[in-house]
Amino acid sequence: MNAVAVLSGLGKAVPDRIVTNDDLAAVMDTNDEWIRTRTGIRERRWAQPGQSSDDLGETAARMALTHFAGSVSAGIDRIDTVIKATFTPPSRCVTGAATIASKLGIRTPFAFDIQAACSGFVYGSAIAQGLIAAGIAKNVLVIGAEVTSTSIAPDDRGTAILFGDGAGAAIYTPGEVDEPGALGPFDLHTDGTASDILDWRGSDQMMNPAWHFNEQVNIDHHWFLQMNGTQVYKRAVPAMATSTQAALDMRGWSIDQLDHLIGHQANQRILHAVAQRLHLDPAKAFTNLQAYGNTSAASIPLALTEASEQGVLKAGDTVALTAFGAGLTWGSTTLIWPDLPPIPDIFS
Incomplete structure (x- = not known):
């Protein structure tokens, strides 16, 4: 039987800069109550000028390597593959995975x-x-890292309130299909026919990774995220719920056997609606978006790291991961939570 990927290390990183709902209310037509009741978000982290998704990804990777092997130096000697997931790269040519490695x-x-x-x-x-x-890799470092604040239009209340910056990292090692930490079968999908409901808008240049929200810009000459929130909600909820159920079915688990749902941290309403559609207690759907907002590819590893740090995830717990994003893309998998050592806070 071929080896499977086993979760063996976790890490996270967020910028120091905290942007509250009141901070946004000072520059656009919104308020704290309106944002909280519609999204569940209280604040988010935004990068400082010059801080990239590679910078955050490197920091998260260092924590994951330390968690995995006891130190960064011991960890890097064992990693042979690095994958970075992002839609906010600092370079359109050099991969962030190569830079971070x-x-x-x-x-x-x-x-x-x-x-x-x-x-x-x-x-x-x-x-x-x-x-x-396939035997191509042994120890794989997977990083999700985003600086979404560089892709938000200053006049768009529908996106500026939602998105935050951050990174999360996980290390996978070879193992047996039935051992704790082993990833189960994946359910993965894409639908390009609805790509226009979450995409870029602009005119004469690609996203500028050097731009920051508090700068004065000509929005007609930049590319920014645009989102039809109603359509995203209508598609995300059934897609995530159906995909989660498919992953559970492939694993041979019933919904009653699921201890935790770690979903993409997009919106509190979406996460609760997914749980309800699955007939799962919403309390089992872990959330940390109240402090970070939607960190895109970073949100699930960031949530996994914090849920582990907080003792929410315990050895032997059954866990499902599910996400939905632009593309449209969505997918899910499962694992039994392994008996990991405490995650070191190496940056305190």
């Missing part, structure tokens, strides 16, 4: 980026599963 000191790894928007971490984990099963 170089900064970490990982010598000549197999390193590449993928773009599946908010589903990026689930897609990246599926790729790690395939590479390990």
Whole structure:
């Protein structure tokens, strides 16, 4: 039997800059109550000028390597593959995975980026599963990292209130299909016919990764996120619920056996609606979006790291991961939570 990917390390990183709902209310027509009741978000983190998704990804990777092997140096000697999921890269040519691997000191790894928007971490984990099963890779570092504040239009209340910056990382190692931490079968989908409901708008240049929300810009000459929130909600809820059920069915689990749903942290209403559609207690759907907003590809590994740190995830718990994003993309998988050591707070 081919090996499968086993979760063996976690890490996270967020910028220091906190942007509250009141901060946004000072520059656009909104208020704290309106944002909280519609999204569940109280605040989000935004990068400082010059801080990129590679910077955040490197920091999250260092924590994951320390969690995995006891130190960064011990970890990098074992990593042979690096995957970075992002739609906010600092370079359109050099991959973030290559940049991060170089900064970490990982010598000549197999390193590449993928773009599946908010589903990026689930897609990246599926790729790690395939590479390990095929014997192409042994120890895979998967990073989800975004600086979405560089892609928000200053006049768009529908996106500025939602998105935040951050990174999360996971390390997968070869193991047996029935051991704790082993990823289950994946349910993955894409529908390009509805790509226009969550995409870029602009005129004469691609996203400018050097732009920041508090700068004065000519919005007619930049590319920014545009989103039809109603259509995203209508598609995300059934897609995530159906995909989660498919992943459970492939694993042979009933919904009553599921202890935790770790969904893409897009919106509190979406997460609760997915749980309700699955007939799952909404309390089992972990959320940390209240502090970070929607961090796209970073949201699931960031949530996994925090749920582990907080003791929400305990060894032996059954866990489902599910995401939905632009593309449209969505997907899910499952695992039994492994007996991991405490995640080190190496940046305190």
